Amino acid sequence: MNQLKKRFWQEVTAANSIMIAGHIRPDGDCVGSCMALYQYFSKVFPNKEIDVYFESIPEQFGFLESIQKSKTECSDGKKYDLFVVADSSDKERLGDAKVYFENSKKTICVDHHISNLNYADLNIVEANASSTAEVIYQLLEEEKIDCEIATALYLGIIHDSGVFKYESTSRKTMEIAGVLIEKGVDTAKVIDETFYQKTYIQNQILGRVLLESMMVLEGKGIVSCVTQRMMEFFGANSGDLDGIIEQLRLTKGVEVAILLVETGILTYKVSMRSVKKVDVSEIALKFGGGGHVRAAGCTMTGTFHDVINTLLGYCEIQMNA
Ligand code: AMP
Ligand code: MN
Ligand code: MN
Numbered sequence: 001m002n003q004l005k006k007r008f009w010q011e012v013t014a015a016n017s018i019m020i021a022g023h024i025r026p027d028g029d030c031v032g033s034c035m036a037l038y039q040y041f042s043k044v045f046p047n048k049e050i051d052v053y054f055e056s057i058p059e060q061f062g063f064l065e066s067i068q069k070s071k072t073e074c075s076d077g078k079k080y081d082l083f084v085v086a087d088s089s090d091k092e093r094l095g096d097a098k099v100y101f102e103n104s105k106k107t108i109c110v111d112h113h114i115s116n117l118n119y120a121d122l123n124i125v126e127a128n129a130s131s132t133a134e135v136i137y138q139l140l141e142e143e144k145i146d147c148e149i150a151t152a153l154y155l156g157i158i159h160d161s162g163v164f165k166y167e168s169t170s171r172k173t174m175e176i177a178g179v180l181i182e183k184g185v186d187t188a189k190v191i192d193e194t195f196y197q198k199t200y201i202q203n204q205i206l207g208r209v210l211l212e213s214m215m216v217l218e219g220k221g222i223v224s225c226v227t228q229r230m231m232e233f234f235g236a237n238s239g240d241l242d243g244i245i246e247q248l249r250l251t252k253g254v255e256v257a258i259l260l261v262e263t264g265i266l267t268y269k270v271s272m273r274s275v276k277k278v279d280v281s282e283i284a285l286k287f288g289g290g291g292h293v294r295a296a297g298c299t300m301t302g303t304f305h306d307v308i309n310t311l312l313g314y315c316e317i318q319m320n321a
Helices: 002-014 028-044 065-069 091-103 132-137 147-160 171-182 187-196 200-211 228-234 244-249 280-286 304-320
Strands: 017-021 049-053 082-086 106-111 122-125 214-216 221-226 256-264 267-274 295-301
Touching (some): 002 106, 002 122, 017 028, 017 091, 028 049, 028 132, 082 091, 132 147, 147 187, 200 221, 200 228, 200 244, 221 304, 244 256, 244 267, 256 304, 267 280, 267 304, 280 304
Parallel strands (some): 017 049, 106 122, 221 256
Antiparallel strands (some): 214 221, 267 295
């Protein structure tokens, strides 16, 4: 880490213009990580040109003050000296921001996905870390972290650790969170308002998905689906589905949970979660996706039953191994 940290700061110091971006459909870790870097760089290097881009800004993250300064358009295709990517395991997940990756003189990727493809000039990837925010914290100087930066990092950590409960939560995660709390983070607000709080529509769609779920693999698996018709009926967008897969995973007796979200004709965005045996990242990788051992995703085509049968086949092989 020390060597990587040194190289990271060499690149950042040498650049006059820096663009920061995460992945498509930004989640808490992506937003928190990018905003922490954006605020830290802006504070430490007031004379550099620093920008941050998000495909969209989910409403629950709007409380981060500086997020209003972020770009949500990248058609300018500007050439930056340095492009820093946070929380994206491959180039495709950058979405439109890929143009900055291609055009920038230097690229750095900071991440924690076991499936990371090491696609940047400098890759700082810690697969054991709870979140990209945890990896970023280790690149920063503690005394330069103010309350706003700490809040962004804390946001990233709680989202990807499921509020400190997933396996990836370590002593280090908790110690970092402790430092951030001392910086004045309003922890109850961040946890309740960005993680647990649900809108009425989110509750309704969660209820519908749970109602239509099916137990499989003799009670060790659970599957469900969100169709485009359901999304239209509820007036929901993809962000309204956060947390549904976790509720499926928490079903008693379940080792693996799979949620298919219909994104087009015979096309599904697949979310997978496991409890302690199945390596869902390995399965997602077979279909061009990726993620972590206990949380992964990919896109697949076919009927609901074909996709589910294919995935359950791989789950069964691992469960019987
Ligand atoms: P999700 O089920 O969408 O919450 O994703 C769970 C984890 O898998 C996240 O860490 C994502 O970064 C990763 N992931 C989901 N979909 C993909 C994909 N198509 N390609 C690579 N990684 C993915
Ligand atoms: Mn993410
Ligand atoms: Mn992450």
